[in-house]
Amino acid sequence: METSVDRIAEPWGSRTPYARGESWPARMDTHLAEGVAPDTVDRWVRTASILHSDGDAMDVAVRDGRMVGVRGRVTDRVNRGRLGPKDAFGWRANAASDRLTVPLIRRDGHLVETDWDTAMRAVVDRSRDLLEERGPGAMGFYTSGQLFLEEYYTLAVLARGGIGTNHLDGNTRLCTSTAAEALKESFGCDGQPGTYDDIDHADVIALFGHNVAETQPVQWMRILDRLEGGDPPRLVCVDPRPTLVARAATVHLAPRIGTNVALLNALLHEIIRTGRVDHGYIEARTVGFEQLAKTVADCTPEWAERICDVPAARIVEAAELLGTADRLLSTVLQGVYQSHQATAAAVQINNLHLIRGMLGRPGAGVLQMNGQPTAQNTRECGADGDLPGFRNWQNDHHVADLAEVWNVEPATIPHFAPPTHAMQIFRYAEQGTIRMLWISGTNPAVSLPELSRIRSLLAQERLFVVVQDLFLTETAQFADVVLPAATWGEKTGAFTNADRTVHLSEKAVEPPGQARPDLDIFLDYARRMDFRDKDGGPLISWHDAESAFEAWKRCSAGRPCDYTGLTYAALRGDSGIQWPCNAQAPEGTARLYGDGVTWAAPDTCETYGKDLITGASVPPEEYRSGNPDGKAMLKGAEFLPPHEEPDSDFPFQLTTGRTLYHFHTRTKTGRVPQLNAAAPDVWVEISSSDAVAHALDEGDLVEVTTPRGSLRARLRVTGIRRGLLFVPFHYGYWDTPSGCGPDESTAPRAANETTVTDWDPVSKQPLFKTAAAALTLVEKRPGQPAPAPTTTASAPSRPDGVPPTVGGATARVRETTSPDGDGHTAAGGNR
Numbered sequence: 001m002e003t004s005v006d007r008i009a010e011p012w013g014s015r016t017p018y019a020r021g022e023s024w025p026a027r028m029d030t031h032l033a034e035g036v037a038p039d040t041v042d043r044w045v046r047t048a049s050i051l052h053s054d055g056d057a058m059d060v061a062v063r064d065g066r067m068v069g070v071r072g073r074v075t076d077r078v079n080r081g082r083l084g085p086k087d088a089f090g091w092r093a094n095a096a097s098d099r100l101t102v103p104l105i106r107r108d109g110h111l112v113e114t115d116w117d118t119a120m121r122a123v124v125d126r127s128r129d130l131l132e133e134r135g136p137g138a139m140g141f142y143t144s145g146q147l148f149l150e151e152y153y154t155l156a157v158l159a160r161g162g163i164g165t166n167h168l169d170g171n172t173r174l175c176t177s178t179a180a181e182a183l184k185e186s187f188g189c190d191g192q193p194g195t196y197d198d199i200d201h202a203d204v205i206a207l208f209g210h211n212v213a214e215t216q217p218v219q220w221m222r223i224l225d226r227l228e229g230g231d232p233p234r235l236v237c238v239d240p241r242p243t244l245v246a247r248a249a250t251v252h253l254a255p256r257i258g259t260n261v262a263l264l265n266a267l268l269h270e271i272i273r274t275g276r277v278d279h280g281y282i283e284a285r286t287v288g289f290e291q292l293a294k295t296v297a298d299c300t301p302e303w304a305e306r307i308c309d310v311p312a313a314r315i316v317e318a319a320e321l322l323g324t325a326d327r328l329l330s331t332v333l334q335g336v337y338q339s340h341q342a343t344a345a346a347v348q349i350n351n352l353h354l355i356r357g358m359l360g361r362p363g364a365g366v367l368q369m370n371g372q373p374t375a376q377n378t379r380e381c382g383a384d385g386d387l388p389g390f391r392n393w394q395n396d397h398h399v400a401d402l403a404e405v406w407n408v409e410p411a412t413i414p415h416f417a418p419p420t421h422a423m424q425i426f427r428y429a430e431q432g433t434i435r436m437l438w439i440s441g442t443n444p445a446v447s448l449p450e451l452s453r454i455r456s457l458l459a460q461e462r463l464f465v466v467v468q469d470l471f472l473t474e475t476a477q478f479a480d481v482v483l484p485a486a487t488w489g490e491k492t493g494a495f496t497n498a499d500r501t502v503h504l505s506e507k508a509v510e511p512p513g514q515a516r517p518d519l520d521i522f523l524d525y526a527r528r529m530d531f532r533d534k535d536g537g538p539l540i541s542w543h544d545a546e547s548a549f550e551a552w553k554r555c556s557a558g559r560p561c562d563y564t565g566l567t568y569a570a571l572r573g574d575s576g577i578q579w580p581c582n583a584q585a586p587e588g589t590a591r592l593y594g595d596g597v598t599w600a601a602p603d604t605c606e607t608y609g610k611d612l613i614t615g616a617s618v619p620p621e622e623y624r625s626g627n628p629d630g631k632a633m634l635k636g637a638e639f640l641p642p643h644e645e646p647d648s649d650f651p652f653q654l655t656t657g658r659t660l661y662h663f664h665t666r667t668k669t670g671r672v673p674q675l676n677a678a679a680p681d682v683w684v685e686i687s688s689s690d691a692v693a694h695a696l697d698e699g700d701l702v703e704v705t706t707p708r709g710s711l712r713a714r715l716r717v718t719g720i721r722r723g724l725l726f727v728p729f730h731y732g733y734w735d736t737p738s739g740c741g742p743d744e745s746t747a748p749r750a751a752n753e754t755t756v757t758d759w760d761p762v763s764k765q766p767l768f769k770t771a772a773a774a775l776t777l778v779e780k781r782p783g784q785p786a787p788a789p790t791t792t793a794s795a796p797s798r799p800d801g802v803p804p805t806v807g808g809a810t811a812r813v814r815e816t817t818s819p820d821g822d823g824h825t826a827a828g829g830n831r
C-alpha cells in the first residue's frame with residue numbers, strides 16, 4: 001500500500017499497528033526533491049540519520065553527483081524503513097549556498113580566505129610554540145557528538161597520546177554525560193543496558209524528562225503503533241509540559257522543575273512499602289539495598305506532593321503501574337540530565353529496575369538515552385572526559401593496557417587527575433591557562449550556558465581559537481582559523497546510536513569546494529606534528545576511515561564496547577549491529593546484563609564511582625570493600641532543592657529544550673525550507689492561568705530575564721505547568737538581517753543568554769533546565785500568533801486564530817507498506 005503524507009503537518013505519518021510480542025511492521029518512507037522520479041536516481045547510498053540519537057537507517061538518493069532525496073531502510077532493526085521529519089528533509093542543508101568552502105584565517109582582525117597549507121601551518125606553529133613555552137596543558141580540544149567514530153578515536157589518540165593533554169571533552173558533556181555517569185554509578189561502566197526492541201515487549205513504558213515524540217520521533221511511531229495494536233502498553237510520563245507523550249500517558253506527572261529526586265524517591269518508597277520488589281534478584285545481583293531503603297523510608301507520596309506539587313494520589317498510581325509491570329521499559333533524558341541532581345535522579349531510575357529485577361529480558365530494560373547521533377562514540381573512543389574503551393584512568397593496569405595499544409609509555413597518557421570536563425576547559429580558557437582551543441563540530445557561542453561570558457571568553461586576544469565547521473557559525477566568528485569540514489553524506493565513517501547499534505555511513509557526494517572530512521584534517525595535523533610512538537614509528541598509522549576503524553577495533557578488544565566482530569563489510573549488510581560484537585557474540589548483543597554479568601568488578605570497572613550529593617570520588621579501597629564481587633550498585637540520594645528558586649524579582653521557573661522540527665543551533669535545519677518554516681523563530685511558552693493573571697495573550701512580544709541576561713520572544717499560551725516558562729534553545733543570531741554578529745536592531749533571542757554557569761556535581765552536566773526568571777511585556781501583538789508549531793508540545797491551548805502547522809506540496813513523504821506488513825516486497829527491496 002502506498003500513501004503520500006505531509007510530514008510537517010503529520011510528523012509521525014500513518015500507523016502500522018502491531019500487538020505485544022510481535023515484530024514491528026516495516027514502512028518505507030521516501031522523500032525525493034521536486035521533479036525527481038525514483039527511476040531517475042543514479043545510486044542509493046547507505047547511511048543513517050545524523051540529527052538525533054535514534055540511528056534511523058536510510059539511503060541517500062544521488063543523481064548527477066548531487067543528493068536528491070532519501071528513503072528509509074526497511075531491513076534495519078532501528079526504524080524498519082521509517083523517517084522522521086528531520087531525516088526526510090534535513091539532507092537539503094548539505095547543499096546550502098553559504099557552506100564554508102575554503103579555510104579562513106584572521107588577519108588584522110578580520111577573517112579572510114586562505115589555503116589549507118597556510119591554515120594548517122598556523123595551527124601547527126601555534127601548537128608547537130605553546131608546547132614549548134607552556135606544555136601540553138595549554139592546549140584544549142572541544143569536540144562533538146556529531147562526528148564519526150573514526151574521527152573521535154583519531155582525535156583522542158592525537159590529544160591524549162600525541163600532545164599529552166588532559167583537556168579533551170565533547171559537547172556530550174552538555175548532552176549525555178549524565179547517562180554515562182548514571183550507568184557507571186550503577187553498573188560500574190558505561191554501556192546501554194536496554195534495546196529499542198524492548199518497546200515491542202513492554203507492558204509499561206515510563207518516560208522521565210524525555211519528549212520522545214519530538215526528539216526520537218521514529219521510536220514514538222513505534223510506541224504509537226503499539227498503542228493501536230493488541231495488548232497495548234500503558235505509559236507513565238514525567239514532564240512538566242503537555243508533550244504528546246504526556247497526552248497519551250495513563251499517568252502523567254508534571255512536577256515542579258528541579259524536583260525529580262523527590263518524586264523518584266517517593267516512587268521507590270511506595271514500591272518498597274508495597275513489597276513489589278524482587279528480593280531474589282536484589283540478593284543475587286546487587287549491593288546497597290538496605291541503604292537505599294533507608295534513604296527513601298520517609299519519602300512518602302505526601303512528602304513528595306509538597307515538594308513536587310504533584311498530587312500524592314497520582315504518585316501512588318504511577319508507583320502501582322511501575323511496581324506491577326510485568327515488563328517495564330524506562331527511558332531517561334534531558335528533563336533529568338540537565339538539572340542540579342542529574343546523576344542522583346538518573347541513578348534512581350536504574351535502582352527502580354534493579355529492585356524490580358527488570359533488566360536484560362525482552363521488554364525489561366533501561367534506556368539512559370543519548371541525544372546526539374554519535375555521542376556514544378565520543379564516549380567510547382575517549383574523546384570526552386574518559387579514556388578510550390571505557391578504561392579507568394585511576395587503574396594503572398588500564399592505563400598500561402592503553403599504552404600498549406598505542407605503543408607509548410604509560411606516563412605519556414595523562415592520568416594524574418580525571419580528564420578535564422568541558423565546563424572546566426572553558427574556565428581554564430577564561431583564566432588563561434589554556435591558550436589554544438580547537439572546537440570541532442559544535443557551536444558553543446549558542447549552546448553553552450551564559451552566552452555573554454562565552455562570547456567574552458572566546459574573544460580574548462590571548463586565546464587562539466580553531467573552529468572546524470560547515471558554516472560560519474556564531475562560534476566561528478570568534479576563530480583565529482576556520483577549517484571548512486565535509487559532513488554526513490560527504491565522507492565515510494561509522495557511528496553508534498543510543499541502543500548500541502552501529503551503522504556505516506558512506507560517502508554519497510563530493511564536499512563543496514575545498515571542504516575536507518574531519519578525519520583528514522586530524523590526520524593532516526598529526527602528520528605535520530610528527531607524533532611518534534615509543535619506538536619512533538608514527539603514533540597514528542592509519543590513513544582513511546576503514547583503517548581507522550580497524551585501529552579502533554584493536555583498542556576496543558576485550559572491553560565492554562568490543563567492536564572486534566564488526567567490519568565495514570558486515571555493516572553493509574541488512575541492518576546495523578549492536579555492540580558488543582566479537583567472537584562470543586558474532587551477531588552483536590541486544591541487551592546487556594541479562595546473565596547478571598556486569599563490568600563492576602573492582603579490576604574491570606570504568607570508575608570507582610562518586611558521592612551522588614557532592615561528586616567526591618569514592619576511593620578505590622572503599623569501592624573494593626563495598627563491591628568485591630562486582631555486582632550492580634544501589635545508591636540512594638537525598639533530595640536537595642534547586643540552586644535557583646523563584647522570588648519576587650524572578651517569579652517564574654524557566655526551562656529550555658527542543659522542538660520537533662529543529663536540531664540544536666539550527667545550522668542545518670534552519671537552512672531547510674520545510675523545517676525552517678515550521679518553526680521560524682523563537683517563542684516562549686506560558687500557562688493559560690499565568691497568561692490570564694498577567695493580562696498576556698498569544699503572540700505578545702515579551703522579555704524573559706534572569707540574573708544572567710535576557711531574550712525577547714513571542715508568547716505561546718499552552719497547557720504547560722503553572723509558574724513555568726519554556727524557551728526552545730535553537731535560535732542563535734546567524735539569520736538576523738546582517739547575517740552575522742549580534743545585530744543592533746535585533747534583540748537577543750538565544751535561550752542561553754539566560755542560563756547559568758552551574759552543573760551537576762557528579763556528571764558535570766550544565767543546568768539548562770532550571771532557572772528563575774522575570775517576564776515583562778514589550779509589545780501587544782493582537783492577532784499575530786507566536787511562530788511556534790501547533791503539532792507538538794507547543795500546541796496552543798486555544799487553537800482558534802492560530803493557523804495549524806503544515807508543510808504543503810514540498811513536504812510530502814511517500815509511505816509504502818505491504819498488506820502483510822512485510823516492507824520488503826512492496827518496497828521493492830533495499831540495497
Ligand SMILES: Nc1nc2c(c(=O)[nH]1)N[C@H]1C(S)=C(S)[C@@H](COP(=O)(O)OP(=O)(O)OC[C@H]3O[C@@H](n4cnc5c(=O)[nH]c(N)nc54)[C@H](O)[C@@H]3O)O[C@H]1N2
Binds near residue numbers: 240333371655
Ligand atoms: N527535534 C529534535 N530532536 C532531537 C534534538 C533536537 O535538537 N531536535 N537533539 C537531540 C539531542 S542532542 C538530545 S540531548 C535529545 C534531547 O531530547 P529530550 O530530552 O527529549 O528533549 P528536551 O526538550 O531537551 O527535554 C525533554 C523534556 O524535559 C522536560 N523537563 C524540563 N524540566 C524538567 C524537570 O525538571 N523534570 C522533568 N521530569 N522534565 C523536565 C521538558 O519539558 C521537555 O519536554 O534530543 C535529540 N533529538
Ligand SMILES: Nc1nc2c(c(=O)[nH]1)N[C@H]1C(S)=C(S)[C@@H](COP(=O)(O)OP(=O)(O)OC[C@H]3O[C@@H](n4cnc5c(=O)[nH]c(N)nc54)[C@H](O)[C@@H]3O)O[C@H]1N2
Binds near residue numbers: 471
Ligand atoms: N539552553 C539549552 N542549551 C542547550 C541544551 C538545552 O536543552 N537547553 N541542550 C544541550 C545539548 S543536549 C546539546 S547536544 C548541545 C548541542 O549544541 P551544539 O553542539 O553547539 O549544537 P549544534 O547546532 O548541533 O552544533 C554542531 C555544529 O557542528 C557543525 N557540524 C555538523 N556536522 C559536522 C561535521 O561533520 N563536521 C564538523 N566539523 N562540523 C559539523 C554544525 O554546523 C554546527 O555548527 O546544546 C546544549 N545546549
Ligand SMILES: [Mo]
Binds near residue numbers: 174175176372
Ligand atoms: Mo544533546
